[in-house]
Amino acid sequence: MSARIDPRTLGPTFFYHSDAPPYATHGAPTLEVRPGDSIRVALHNLLPPILSDDAHGLPDTTNLHFHGLTLSPNAPSDDVLTTLLMPLARTTYDVRVAADQPPGIYWYHPHPHHETSWQVGNGMAGVILVDGIENVDPALGGLRQRVMVLRQVYLHPDSDEAAIATRFCGFKNLSTKNKIDYLLAHRLVRKSDDDAKTVVTLNDRPAGSVAIDVKPGERQLFRVVNATSMRNLDLAVDGERLELISQDGVPVGYLPGSERTQSVPDIVLPPGGRAEFVVTGLDHATTLRSRAFDSGPKGDKDPAVELATLDPSAPPDAVENRLPMPSVAVKPPHDYYRTPPTAPAQHRTVVLAENADGSRFFINRKSFDMRDPAMFVAKSGTVEEWTLRNESEEVHTFHTHQVHFIVESVNGRPIPEREREWRDTYNVPYARNHVPGSAKILVDFRDPVVRGTFVFHCHILDHEDGGMMAKVRVEA
C-alpha cells in the first residue's frame, strides 16, 4: 500500500493496490488473520517531500504501527523508532502474529513522531481481525458481526467535486495551481483542530446517517475501533445494556477469576481503544450513540454524537457477515494472556503533565525527542507495576506498544478481581483540586518476542506529537 495525498480531500491517505481494477483503492484493507500467521505489508511513501510549515520543519515521513499485537519491536516488525520512511522511500513489514494472540479486533496506523495526529486524523488506519472469538465464547457462533471504524476526520476547505476531477493521486502529477491549492489546504487544515472543522464518521459515512438491520431479539456482535486521533467516545444503545465481550482485543474473561462477559450501560472507548459487545435487537428502532465525555476542564470537548440507527426495518445487509460456528482451537505452546501475572519485579512511576497553555507535554518532566535513551529498562520474562500519575486537568490515554497491561486500581480504588482485564489504552483520570489522578497497572513483559526498544505514550495523538511519549527497552 502507499501513503499519498487524497485528490478528493487534499489530506494524506492510504491507497492499497491489487492486480485487478480499480488497482488502487482509497483506504486501508481489513487484515483478517489467525494466531501464528504472518502479515506482510509493502509500504511506499508517496507523500510530497517539500512541506516546511511544521514546527519541526521535516518532510512528511510515515510508517506503520500494529496496535495491540504482541510483536517484536524490531524491524521489519512493529518498529516505529528506526523505520521512518522519507518521501519516495519504501519498506516491507513482516509481522508474526503470536500463537497465543487473543482473538479480537486490533488496528494499524502510521506512527511518525510529530505527524501521527495529522495522519490518523485524516483517516489513515485499518483493522486487523484475529479470528476465533467464537471458540472463546461458543454462544457467539453464527451471530452476525459488524466491524465499525469510528473516525473524526478534518473537513477540508477545498474538497468539492469539481476540484476532485482536476486532481491526480500523486503530487508530482499535480498542476502548479493544484500544488499551491494543496499547500494552502494542508497548512490551513493542519493548524485547525477545533471540532467545528471535523466530522465523526462510522465506516467513512457521516455519524448518524447509517441504518443497521437488527431484528427483534437478534444478537449481533459489534466490533468497534476508536480510530480518531484525539476523541473519547462513550458508546451506548438507547433502551438496553451492552454485553461486553472484549476490550482492546482481549476477551474480558481471559484472566482467571474474571467474568466471561460483563453487562454494562455504556463503554468508554479512548482514542486507540477497541470494544467488542453484543447488542440485542429491540422491537423498535433505537440509537447507537456516543454520550458526552468529560475529559477535564482543560480537555478537548467530546460532545454527544449519534452514530447509527439500529432498526428492525432497515434494508438487509448486501452481504451477510456471520461468525463461523465454534471449532476446536489449536492450543498454543504458551498462553501469557490466560496466565495470571507474576509478582512485580519492578515498581515505576510515570508522571503525565503539560505546560500551562497545553502546547507541550511531558512524561516524568521530559518532552520526547527521537534521540532520547530509554527511560526504563525492563527485564524480559517479568511483570512490572507502574503507577501512572496525571498532574494535568485533562484526561490522558496511556498506551504501551507491544504489550498489554492490567489495571489494578484507579485513584486508589482497587478494581475487583472479576472485572480485571487486559488493556492497551487506558484513560488516567485528570487532577482535581491539585490532587493528581492516578492508576496502578501491571505491565506484562513475559513474552520473549518482546525484546528491544519501543514506546509508551498518550494516545490523544496531538499530546503524543507534543512530547508525551517515552522509550522502554526490554532486555533478556
Ligand SMILES: [Cu+2]
Ligand atoms: Cu494526553
